[in-house]
Amino acid sequence: MSLHVIETERLLLRQVDPAEDAAFFAVLLNTPGFLKYVGDRNVRTKEEAFDYLNSRVALRSGHPAAGAYTVILKENNLSIGNCGLFVRPNIEFPDIGFSFLPEFEGKGYAYESCIVLLDHAIKTHHLSRVMGITVSYNERSIRLLEKLGLKFERTFFMEGDPEELCLYGMEMKNE
Numbered sequence: 001m002s003l004h005v006i007e008t009e010r011l012l013l014r015q016v017d018p019a020e021d022a023a024f025f026a027v028l029l030n031t032p033g034f035l036k037y038v039g040d041r042n043v044r045t046k047e048e049a050f051d052y053l054n055s056r057v058a059l060r061s062g063h064p065a066a067g068a069y070t071v072i073l074k075e076n077n078l079s080i081g082n083c084g085l086f087v088r089p090n091i092e093f094p095d096i097g098f099s100f101l102p103e104f105e106g107k108g109y110a111y112e113s114c115i116v117l118l119d120h121a122i123k124t125h126h127l128s129r130v131m132g133i134t135v136s137y138n139e140r141s142i143r144l145l146e147k148l149g150l151k152f153e154r155t156f157f158m159e160g161d162p163e164e165l166c167l168y169g170m171e172m173k174n175e
Helices: 018-028 032-037 046-057 109-125 139-148
Strands: 005-007 011-015 067-073 078-086 095-100 129-134 151-157 164-171
Touching: 005 109, 011 109, 018 046, 018 067, 018 078, 067 109, 078 109, 095 109, 095 139, 109 139, 129 139, 139 164
Parallel strands: 095 129
Antiparallel strands: 005 011, 011 067, 067 078, 078 095, 129 164, 151 164
16 A cells, blocks of 8 residues: 655655554654643553554544644654644544654744645645644644644534633635
8 A cells, every 4th residue: 555645845744654653653642742732642552552543543534635644854764743634523624733752843844744734635635724723721833823824713622522622723725
């Protein structure tokens, strides 16, 4: 099976492959930032990460533009993060999500990967609107969503999550 790859000047975004990415995601899902801002997925081992990726991340259901990508540095083929468009319960349009290892935060990789992913979704799937979800105290995520062009719309609660979330949205310009 050939996995879809999107390329930027510094990065490769490769569709998540549970077999290849499980060890990386076992680390990423347990970084302090992921645990604080996204939540504990109770994934501690490579095997648990493989199951999580197969059951929750690698699926592309609900919208043709939805999908998860492992972000890889071109210079050394190192996996540094995750970026994707995700279908969420009770949200009509895909949500752009991202997470990076701490040592690769603040270097523009999240913006670079998100902007190329949105461009791809517009051109390939004619995505008309995108959402973004974060907690009110994740200032870096809020800054990135706003830099991408998303605007705050409202607070809400995701089914099964007791924490109030902030919903951002943006109409996409299809050319």
